[in-house]
Amino acid sequence: MRVLIVGNAGERYFGERFYIVERKLANGFTRNGCLVHFFSDRDVARNGTLFRSSRAGRGVANVRFLEVVRNFQPDLIVIAHSSLITTTNLAEAKRIGPGPRLAQICVDPLFRTVNVDFLKDRARVVDATFVTTAGAALAQFASATNVSSYFPNPIDASIETGLGFERTDQAFDVFFAANANGDRTDDWRRTTPRLILESGEASIDYHGFDGRPPVLGSAYFHALANARMALNINSDRAETAESRAPPDQLYLYNSDRISQLMGCGSLTLSFRVNQLMELFDEDHEMVFTNTPEEMRDAVLRFKRDDSRRRKIAEAGWRKSHTHLNERLVARYIEEIAFRRPLSQAYIWPTALW
Numbered sequence: 001m002r003v004l005i006v007g008n009a010g011e012r013y014f015g016e017r018f019y020i021v022e023r024k025l026a027n028g029f030t031r032n033g034c035l036v037h038f039f040s041d042r043d044v045a046r047n048g049t050l051f052r053s054s055r056a057g058r059g060v061a062n063v064r065f066l067e068v069v070r071n072f073q074p075d076l077i078v079i080a081h082s083s084l085i086t087t088t089n090l091a092e093a094k095r096i097g098p099g100p101r102l103a104q105i106c107v108d109p110l111f112r113t114v115n116v117d118f119l120k121d122r123a124r125v126v127d128a129t130f131v132t133t134a135g136a137a138l139a140q141f142a143s144a145t146n147v148s149s150y151f152p153n154p155i156d157a158s159i160e161t162g163l164g165f166e167r168t169d170q171a172f173d174v175f176f177a178a179n180a181n182g183d184r185t186d187d188w189r190r191t192t193p194r195l196i197l198e199s200g201e202a203s204i205d206y207h208g209f210d211g212r213p214p215v216l217g218s219a220y221f222h223a224l225a226n227a228r229m230a231l232n233i234n235s236d237r238a239e240t241a242e243s244r245a246p247p248d249q250l251y252l253y254n255s256d257r258i259s260q261l262m263g264c265g266s267l268t269l270s271f272r273v274n275q276l277m278e279l280f281d282e283d284h285e286m287v288f289t290n291t292p293e294e295m296r297d298a299v300l301r302f303k304r305d306d307s308r309r310r311k312i313a314e315a316g317w318r319k320s321h322t323h324l325n326e327r328l329v330a331r332y333i334e335e336i337a338f339r340r341p342l343s344q345a346y347i348w349p350t351a352l353w
Contacts, residue, residue: 001334002037003029004072004100006065007080009040016217021107021256022080024156028330037072039065041084058084065089066096073097076337079104079122091125102126103337107153107256110137111245112238123148128337134252138353147352149336150252152279153259154329155320160263162225165313171203173303175227175266177215177257178208188271189233192292202299221264228309229299230266232258232286234274250274252349262286262320267302267313269295279324279347285316323347 007022022038030036041061046053048060061084069077077093077100079085090102104122108115110133123129123146131138134150141148164170174196178189193206205227207215215223224230234255236244244250253274261268262280269287270276280286287302289295302309328346335342342350 001034001076002072002074003034004068004074004077005029005036005038005080006041006077006082006085007038008042008082009038011040011043012046013216018217019156019159019220019256019260021105021153024154024159024259024326025078025080025105025330025333027156027158028154028326028328029334031327032330032334034330037068037074039068041065041082045084062086062089066092069093069096069100074100076101076103076334078333079126081106081108083118087121087125090122094125101128101337103128103130103333105130105151105333107132109133109235109245109249109253111236111241111249116140128333130333130336132252132254132256133249134349134351135248136353137248137251142353147336147339149352150349151329151332152324152348153254153256154326155259155263155324156326157263157321160260160321162221162264162266163317164225164228164230164265165267165310165317166265167225168228168306168310170226170228172205172227173202174204174206174229174231174299175224176204176206176231176233177220177223178206178233179214187236188292189235192231192233192295195292195296196299199296199300202296202303221260224260224264224266228267228306229302230261230268231295232261232268232270232276236273244273247273252276252278259320259324262316262324265313265317267309268316269298271295278349280316280319284312285319287312 005026010017026036044064045057045061048057065085104126119141123141123143126146129141129148130151138148176193196202196204272288282288287298289298
């Protein structure tokens with residue numbers, strides 16, 4: 001089978017974002033025996049104009065996209081956060097060659113209107129929509145042709161190579177990376193690291209807010225490897241919202257951070273609000289708390305019990321690589337997009353909306 005991945009490969013970052021979900025899915029389809037071609041719409045757009053602007057080059061990207069479809073004639077097109085390719089041209093692509101199936105994926109939250117509007121627009125022409133949020137919130141994307149499903153952030157053993165549970169010599173107790181500098185409202189992504197730092201009893205290496213720049217590329221994985229534990233704290237509101245998003249918009253929601261933390265064998269601490277207990281056994285594969293104060297206390301508890309920290313981290317790492325890897329996620333996308341019977345009992349919710 002031929003698979004065309006359409007997304008932002010981020011070539012202008014020169015390898016800084018080699019662990020994006022699109023790359024992992026390309027690896028997954030390839031390892032499942034597919035021929036994969038990657039079309040980076042933003043890079044094509046920037047290279048198509050003298051101004052090196054993706055907005056100015058949008059028309060070029062759309063022309064080249066259809067040209068690639070004609071030349072490559074994919075059986076499946078996976079659209080990953082590709083904002084430049086028009087819905088009209090996606091519909092046109094379905095009339096080329098064998099008439100490919102179209103699937104769109106989204107690892108961004110549904111409590112931000114721009115993401116919902118974007119998915120709804122594409123749902124008019126795609127065959128399947130996959131979001132890293134589960135449950136009834138997916139019903140809003142139902143259309144005459146489209147079904148919607150949860151999908152987990154994939155873990156790729158060629159990318160997530162860390163074995164944090166094997167080490168005891170890390171320089172820091174805790175690691176956390178976010179991109180919260182632009183948010184106008186404090187949330188638990190900021191509160192929790194500050195509490196740990198202020199305790200004076202645990203060391204924490206955090207990035208992406210309070211004047212600290214984000215950490216990216218290999219430096220991100222080096223920093224992660226240099227801490228015993230890691231915080232999996234997701235945004236839970238629009239940038240300017242004072243209150244948390246409703247539960248149906250938070251159900252199993254996670255950024256791709258979780259795949260990096262679990263996949264590299266860190267003891268991962270998360271809040272119960274996202275209900276990840278449905279995927280990972282509490283206190284056996286991941287640690288869950290209700291509040292920032294409880295998370296701080298859990299950090300201190302596992303700092304005192306390093307053998308328990310390593311045991312839980314290893315179990316979570318093993319579960320992740322066995323049941324949430326890039327090959328299984330790619331296979332699931334293929335099965336849903338083509339309306340095939342599921343080849344196995346996946347550990348994540350597989351209800352279709």
